[in-house]
Amino acid sequence: MLAAERREHLLGLLTREGKIVAKDVAADLGISEDSVRRDLRDLAAEGLCQRVYGGALPASPAVADYATRTTVAPDGKQRVAVAAAALVRPDSALILDGGTTALAVARRLPPDLPCTVITHSPTIAAALLDHPRAELFLLGGRVFKHSAVACGAAAVEAAQNVSADLCLIGVTGVHPEAGLTTGDAEEAAMKRALAARAADTYVLASSEKIGTASRYRVLPWADVTALITDAAPDHPVVGQLTARGVEILTA
Template structure:
């Protein structure tokens, strides 16, 4: 089998099975494990998958600049946002991560809602301007350009001093083995800090995030309180996590 044909087979199998195991594939295709590992390295360098010990997992397509992500699944994001709105109650302190799904949520907030929203995303803070009864607390720090959010020690320290009711957490992947993941190590650390600062963590997951993974782990799946997604409950989602399909 030619190299390109073998790589195409690997990607097809990854889409079908949700993971690749190098040893099993080497036996099936009658090539060495080194050959399979080399193919996986090449595909990972092309951004087609994520290598893990012993094989590979699907790479989340949402690990991309904001301008690219804005065009992904706009209708799904709007549906998820509508499903999430009833979880916010008047008087609560709410941490809201950056991301295009949360921007869709802000656009649908009730005009008279009175609460406090804490965010390290300047775009989220600016989008809250039309809501006079929402107190806005903007967390500062160096801006991570990929996501256009503040990061670093200053942001982490600020979140450490907050006790919130809810945290709407942005992730780029949810997967049974790797858990909640994102594409930048500093962002992963800050997101973990945000979760610890809230009584409940809610994840809004568009279809391309379910079963996908990104390079940096935030926390295990059961660290989320609620996952709002589309379709039936994934069988790998922990029982303690409330799943609300859109």
């Protein structure tokens, strides 16, 4: 089989099965695992898969730069935002993560809703400056420009000094095996720090992120109250998550 044919075969496996197991592909095609791993390295370099131990998973489209991500699945993000904003109770404290879906949540908070919003995103804070009844608490630190959020030791330390009723966090990948993932280690650590300071944590994930994975794990499912997604209830990955006991809120 030519290299181009192997590539198409691997991409087809990702689409049909949601993962690639290198040893199984090698056995099916009668080639070495090293050849499969080289092919996966090439695909990963093009952003077409996320390599993991023993094979690969579909890569998330949500690891693009911030400006590009604003154009990805805008309708799905709005549906997720509406469902998430409805969870914020009057006079409660909300920890709101950064990212394009969280920004949509901020814009969906009713103008008559009294609440406190704690965020490490200057973009989120700016979006709420004109909210008449939302108190703002901005956590500072080194700004990770890719997601327009503060990360690093200073930001994590600041997060440890707040508490909230609810935390809404975004991720770039949601996969039954890889779990909840994102593309930057410090951003993943910051998300964990934020989630640890809230009574309930909900994950915001529009449908293009379902079944994909990024490099760094954010949280175990046991630490998550529910996943909010616009993916259809009959989506195979949603079914797998439900079978694992993950609560799904369909937007």
